[in-house]
Amino acid sequence: MVYFKYGKAFHDLRIQHGFSLSAFEELGIAKSTLSNFENGKSMLSFDRLDFALQKMNVSPLDYSLMINNGEQDSYISIFDEIEQAYYQRDIKHLQEIYQENRSGSKEQKLVAYSAKGLYQYLLSQEIDELEDYIKGIQFWGLFELSILANIGDKLNDTLIDNVLEDFLYNKSYYENVLYYRVLIYRFLYKVILNYVDTGKKENAQEILEISKQFFMPGDVMSRVIINYAQSFYCYYYIDEKKGKNQLQDTLRFLKKIGAIDFRNTLKMQYDKRITKKNRSE
Structure with a gap:
């Protein structure tokens, strides 16, 4: 029953x-519908969920923690390590995280691939x-x-289109949590590149x-990263000189x-696409 963990978390x-x-009947959720959801027989529509x-004053993070049996804190810590190692170009640490998790549970393997994919192609x-x-995520x-x-x-x-369709359909849900938006921006940035x-x-x-639809007033660094990706787009498809100047201004x-x-x-992305290209000309 693929929906079991979602229903069990809600039940708890x-x-x-x-x-x-x-x-929850006042929200249009019948007792039988909710019971089937909690028992893993069906999935609630996202808006009803x-x-x-909201009726229980439960945040997306609280529900996310329940889905992952309270284990998400440890995973968040690992993802923080991955992010720090990536920004510091600590390939050795990324390799260590990959090796430590590659033979573990399904979740650990995904952590391993998350580290490996930042320094090497995935198999x-x-x-x-x-x-x-990703296909099974509700x-x-x-x-x-x-x-x-x-x-x-x-x-x-x-699959990227399906993920984006999900985000846009439930945009109000994801945009209310800053950390969710930051992670979505990082995804969009890499997809654009x-x-x-x-x-x-x-x-x-x-x-x-699509990326512009998720901007909130305080998302300064997220705007920077998306504008940086847009500058690469400008460099390749609109005006090479203008795009290059925009990239350098950001740096x-x-x-x-x-x-x-x-x-x-x-800058590493700039060197890979611009500096390397100029040297070869």
């Missing part, structure tokens, strides 16, 4: 907060495992979004337009505000 939260099955969680078998997992919590932020650009185009690299101009333009801005590790990571 409902009991914990003292709500009966009938308490969102309303039900086709590893990508297949990633895609099979609720995007921090664990799932962290995987997507690291290696979501390795998915096939159809991948499409630019592979000459898929229309796909890259579409993702750029200077990050240096000025002291975001050195972040700047160095973006």
Whole structure:
């Protein structure tokens, strides 16, 4: 029963907060419907699940933790290590995380692939495992979004479209949590660069337009990363000189505000696509 973990987590939260099955009928969720969901026989529509969680004053993070049996804290810690190692270009540590998790549970393997995908190509078998997992996701919590932020650009185009459709359909849900938005931006950034690299101009333009729909007033660094991706798009498809100037302006801005590790990571992308190209000409 693929829906069991989602229903069980909801059941545990409902009991914990003292709500009966009938308490959600005012939201249009019949007792039988909720019972089937909690017993893993069916899945609630996302909007109804969102309303039900709001009624209990349960945040997306709380529900995400329950889905992962409270183990998400340890995974978040590992993803923080992966992110730090990536920005510091500590390939050795990324390799260590991969080796430590590659032979573990399904979740550990996905953590391993998240680390490996940042310094080396994934094997086709590893990508297949990633895609099979993504296809089964009914609720995007921090664990799932962290995987997507690291290696979501390795998915096939159809699956990327499905993920984006889910995000847009339930946009109000994801945009209310800053960390969720940050992870989504990281995913979008990598997908845009991948499409630019592979000459898929229309796909890259579409993702750029989608990315703007998730911006919130305080998302400064997220705007920086998306604008950086847009500058690469400009460089390759609109105006090479203008795009290059925009990229350099971003790097200077990050240096000025002291975001050195972040700047160095973006500079690596610049060197890979611009500096290397200029040297070969």
